[in-house]
Amino acid sequence: MGESNRFTPGVLLGALVDLVLPVVCGGCGRPGAQWCTRCAAVVADVPRAVTPRVNAGVPVWAQGPYRDPLRGAIVGVKEHGRRDLVEPLGSSLARVLVTLARWGEVPDARRLVLIPAPTRTAAARRRGGDPVEAYCRAAARCMGPDVAVAPVLRTAGWVRDSTGLGAGARHANLRGAITARTEEAPALTGPGAAVVLVDDVITTGATVAESVRVLAAAGIQVDLVVVLAAAD
Template identity: 55%
Template sequence: MLSALLDLVLPVVCGGCAMPGVAWCRSCAGELNDAPAPARPRVDPGVPVWTLGPYRGARRNAVVAAKERGRRDLAEPLGLALAVAVARLRRWGECPAGPLIVVPAPTRARAARARGGDPVTRMACAAARHDRSLHVHPVLVTARGVRDSVGLSAAERRRNLAGRIVVRPCPVPRALPVLLVDDILTTGATAAESVRVLRSAGFATFGTVAIAHA
C-alpha cells in the first residue's frame, strides 16, 4: 500500500544506474547477465561455486536496492540473471538437466522482516517463473544468536554460523539435485555451513550460484 503510494509520488529510476524513467535499463540488464564464472571463496563449501561477477556497478546497486531500499521489483531482473546462469551451466554440463530444487541461502529472520521479506527467496522465485524446472524451497533458516556478518573475518563468520543454520522440517523430495543460491558471496562461510546442513538432511547439493562476489 505504502509502496504503491510512493510509486505515485517518487520518480522511477533504474535500480542499477539511477537513470530516470525506467526501473531497470538495458545497459544494466546487459551488465547483470554476465556468464557465471567459478569462484574460490576462503571457506570452501566443498561444491562448485559460481558467481556472475564482482560486487560493483549495476550488480552491486541492484543487490543493495533489493535488499536495503525496498526495491522488490528488482527481484525480476536478478531472478532472470539467475535463470540464464542456470541455463548456461546446463549447457556447459555443470548443472543437471531436469527438475532442480533451488534453496535460497538463509537470511537472519529479524533482518528479513525489517526489510519486508527475504530478497534472495524473492529472486529465486522470479528465476523459477522463467524456468519451470526450478522449484524453490526456502528450507534453510538461521537460528537465534546469529549476528550481522558485516565486518567479521572468515573465521569469525564461521564461528558465527556454526550450528546455527538449520533445515526446516519439510516434505521436499530428497532425490532431486539441489542448487544453493545467494545474492553476495563473501568468505563462503554461509555457503559452506548451508551445504553441510543440507547434506546432513539428505539433500544432494551439487553447487552454489551467487549474483556477485565481494
C-alpha cells in the same frame, strides 16, 4: 505485486512517489527505466567460477562481481525497498542456470531445486520478505514447472552481524546457527533434480559452506552454489 497488496498504504504511497519522482535504474541511477538495458547487458555477462576462502566442497558460481550495477541493484532490493528489481535479477539468475546446464554443471536446467541461503527471519520480514527467496521464485517462474524453490534453511536470530569478522571467525560465528527443516528433505531428493543453493552475495563463503554442511547432515546433497555477486 500481488492483487492483495494493491490498496495497502505502502503501495499507495509508492504510487504517489512514482508520480513525483522519475523512475531511476536500480543499477546505475539513470532516469528512465527501473533496470536499464546497459545494466542488464553487464549482468548478462557469462557466469564465473568462484573460489571462496571457506571451501563449501561444491562448485560455486557467480553471476558477476559485487560491483555496480549488480551491487547497486542488490543493495536497492535489500535496503531501499526496490522490489521492482527482483524480477530482472531473478530472470538473469535463470539465464545463469541455463548457461551452467549448457556447460554441464547441472544435468538439466528444467529440473532443479533452488534452496535460498538463510536470512535472519525477523530481518527479512521487516524488509518485506527474503530477497534471496524472491530471486529464486522469480527465476523459477522463468524456468518451468519442474524448478522448485525450497526455503528450508533458517538462521537463528542471535547470530552476530559478521561485518568485520575474518573468514574463520565468520564460520565459527555460524556454527549451530543455521538449521534445516529436515522433514522437507524427502520431497527434495526426487530423481534427476539437481539441488542448487542460491545466495545474493558471497564474501568469505562461510554462510554457503555452513549451509551445504547443514543440508548434507539433513540428507540433502547440494550439487552447485550460485550467487548473484561475488565480493573480491
